[in-house]
Amino acid sequence: MREVAVIGGSRYFGKRLIDRLMAAGDRVTVINRGSSAPPAGAIHLIVDRNDENSLENALGSRTFDVVIDQVCYTPRQAEIARRVFAGRTRRYVMTSTVEVYEYEDSAALVREDAVDPRTVAVDLELPWGDAEFLDAHYGEGKRQAEAVFTADPAFPYVAVRVAHVLGGADDFTGRLDHYTDRIRTGEPIAVPAVNHPATYIHVEEIADFLAWTAGADFTGPVNAASHGVLTTEELCEAVAVHVPEGKTVFQSVEVGEASPFSFARSYGMDNSRATQLGFAFGAARQWLPQAVAETLGKDN
Numbered sequence: 001m002r003e004v005a006v007i008g009g010s011r012y013f014g015k016r017l018i019d020r021l022m023a024a025g026d027r028v029t030v031i032n033r034g035s036s037a038p039p040a041g042a043i044h045l046i047v048d049r050n051d052e053n054s055l056e057n058a059l060g061s062r063t064f065d066v067v068i069d070q071v072c073y074t075p076r077q078a079e080i081a082r083r084v085f086a087g088r089t090r091r092y093v094m095t096s097t098v099e100v101y102e103y104e105d106s107a108a109l110v111r112e113d114a115v116d117p118r119t120v121a122v123d124l125e126l127p128w129g130d131a132e133f134l135d136a137h138y139g140e141g142k143r144q145a146e147a148v149f150t151a152d153p154a155f156p157y158v159a160v161r162v163a164h165v166l167g168g169a170d171d172f173t174g175r176l177d178h179y180t181d182r183i184r185t186g187e188p189i190a191v192p193a194v195n196h197p198a199t200y201i202h203v204e205e206i207a208d209f210l211a212w213t214a215g216a217d218f219t220g221p222v223n224a225a226s227h228g229v230l231t232t233e234e235l236c237e238a239v240a241v242h243v244p245e246g247k248t249v250f251q252s253v254e255v256g257e258a259s260p261f262s263f264a265r266s267y268g269m270d271n272s273r274a275t276q277l278g279f280a281f282g283a284a285r286q287w288l289p290q291a292v293a294e295t296l297g298k299d300n
Helices: 013-023 052-059 077-084 131-136 138-151 175-185 204-215 233-239 272-277 284-295
Strands: 003-007 027-032 043-046 065-070 094-099 157-162 164-165 190-191 197-201 220-224 250-253
Touching: 003 013, 003 175, 003 233, 013 027, 013 138, 043 052, 065 077, 065 157, 065 204, 077 094, 077 138, 094 204, 131 138, 138 157, 157 164, 157 204, 164 204, 164 284, 175 233, 175 284, 190 233, 197 204, 197 284, 204 220, 233 284
Parallel strands: 003 027, 003 065, 027 043, 065 094, 094 157, 157 220, 164 197, 190 250
Antiparallel strands: none
């Protein structure tokens, strides 16, 4: 039985990850602020991860084989985690994001070495505690968090750079609903003048990938994305199947006003490292219809 800690994990693919770990026989400790209870059988530690002393006290003498950090958004949070979990875990998996590549604009799918956390400057004095600032600097927060864990390694560490996630009836983002509403009413869907595709991953697939990563032994950044890219048009086609009375109308707008999942630059990740390490991804175009049906509540 492995001892596994999951920081966060109260919703979406975090819940699925915990279910997979427990089904595999792991003893899971869920660390969150108490917004929701973990599945029966998991240990629950209610604590604010931003409070270093409280986190350390809540952990007590506990040690773990793996820590999976679902909610590390800033270098400050990474600093606290690096100090508190040093000597407490044999492996640390941080859920990162495709947004770390926000300054890359390559027609080719982007590999992990496009953003080397060892070269990323860390600024702990930025207003990371301000929700509006953090929302506007999501990719930068993740980049700097990766840099903290990498610059002064306290344990074997992995950063899983997650593609845009689709699927599940519990998708809380409302991004596909945005398209549904506009297709139903015929309201224009705002897209950049040159609209680029992106890589995606199904909600069940990313839960599988994180559970697989927890049991592996590789380190460093790794891209997690299904095979193939999807365009806004393909997403809308999948949505329109469920809105037969609707009409899909696209309108070109300036950058910054575009709809979700429409991009003024290329947003694709190369998944060859994970594939070579042994994970078998699905094809985005194959699971897209089912993912849309799940999210829109049409899955029968």
